[in-house]
Amino acid sequence: MKLIAVNVLIFLGFMCPAVWGQNLAVNKMPAGWSAETPREEISPDFEYNLRGGPSGLGSFSISTDHRSGSFGWFQKSFPVEGGKYYEFTALQRTKNLKHARRTAVARVLWRDADGNRVKHDFVSDASYARGTQPRAEPEFPAVAEKLNNGWSLIKGTYLVPSTATQGIVELSYRWQARGKVEWSQVDLHPTVAPPARKVKLATVHFKPVDGDSNIEKCRLFEPLIAKAAEQGADIIVLPECLTYYGRGLKYHQCAETIPGESTDYFQKLASKYDLYICAGLLERDGRLVFNTAALVGPEGFVGKYRKVTLPRGEIEGGITPGTEYPVFETSFGKVGMMICYDGFFPEVARKLSQNGAEVICWPVWGCNPLLGAARACENHVFVVSSTYCGVELDWMISGIYGRDGKILSQAQEFGEVVLSEVDLARRLIWSSLGDFKAQLPSHTPVVPSED
Known part of the structure; x- marks a missing residue:
């Protein structure tokens, strides 16, 4: 899929003019970040506030106008060491979202030094494609805690495939009109293996x-x-x-x-x-x-x-x-x-x-x-x-x-x-599906209420 780097509005306590025709993440956002969309016609509005977030450390936000179907994300590649455990953390705040689980979605993608997809180091015992080495599909960090200040902690701990050298973090907005998502303090850092349960x-x-x-x-x-x-x-x-x-x-x-x-x-x-x-x-x-x-x-x-x-x-x-x-x-x-x-x-x-x-x-x-x-x-x-x-x-x-x-x-x-x-701590990883359990919140359809 061809991705399009899009324009970003930069905030420093007031609205700054948009700079067109270049990827402002290189110049204004923290190093390595970019704003992406599959097609310019469905691009949402991207903003970076230098003083945003609950601690004033800066925040990324994506919002949409009256049209539904907009889709885009902020992206950054973090260096990782294969075979080690890493933890993704971010603070997230949503506004005017009916179904935040489907609209505000964070992902982590494992890639090698050339940007190619990698495989996990184990052989799957799932009932589909049993005995094969599954490809590392995107990870879906989940809401771990809703904080008192209106923000939520997004979190996930993962064993990095041995051939991966980078974890690409995506902070995406999907489809809903007239909504907004904001992220702050985004990190992917080494951690210890979670205990067995x-x-x-x-x-x-x-x-x-x-x-x-x-x-x-x-x-x-x-x-x-x-x-x-x-x-x-x-x-x-x-x-x-x-x-x-x-x-x-x-x-x-x-x-x-x-x-x-x-x-x-x-x-x-x-x-x-x-x-x-x-x-x-x-x-x-x-x-x-x-x-x-x-x-x-x-x-x-x-x-x-x-x-x-x-x-x-x-x-x-x-x-x-x-x-x-x-x-x-x-x-x-x-x-x-x-x-x-x-x-x-x-x-x-x-x-x-x-x-x-x-x-x-x-x-x-x-x-x-x-x-x-x-x-x-x-x-x-x-x-x-x-x-x-x-x-x-x-x-x-x-x-x-x-x-x-x-x-x-x-x-x-x-x-x-x-x-x-x-x-209970061992994730079930499928070939093709990846960790299906982690994808359920963002992929489960919205069913109209009978009430």
């Missing part, structure tokens, strides 16, 4: 046939929870509506408050075995009954999720759908929950992912296992499912899905506990 995810494959009360049903799971704890599990997922299974009762007859008797019991087990437990229960809240997944941990009750999508039988049985997509902080990372029929709809897992979920717990009576793979892959999250379906049905599984949709482990027999150790 290894987590052992576990699930049970079990039908709680015995038991005539909620608490009796819950007690059936302790031997399985103990077995998971013996293997060092950090979290274990139990199936859907476990106090209802096999009792021949109506939903409301098994419903209870949450927190309540069942979560109190599981809290004691979580503390005893030092792990988190996700359990599928039926919840009563006043006159309403919900199909709910509860999360408890060594520290106590963590939170709950109410099933948003209801199949016909639950609607006819008087269950009310939930409306929220909560994600909960645990000692090892961020956990979301969905339940059974939710898996048929991409919106639920996507919303949980957008809210920060790294692991999605999925108590699931039955579902198409391909949808479990899809929900994991399209959001780059780990999905842990617990079902009542036997393997002979060739239907839903009790297992752990990797972020590329591969099944990492799967139970074969009822009464079995399976576990997989994963590293």
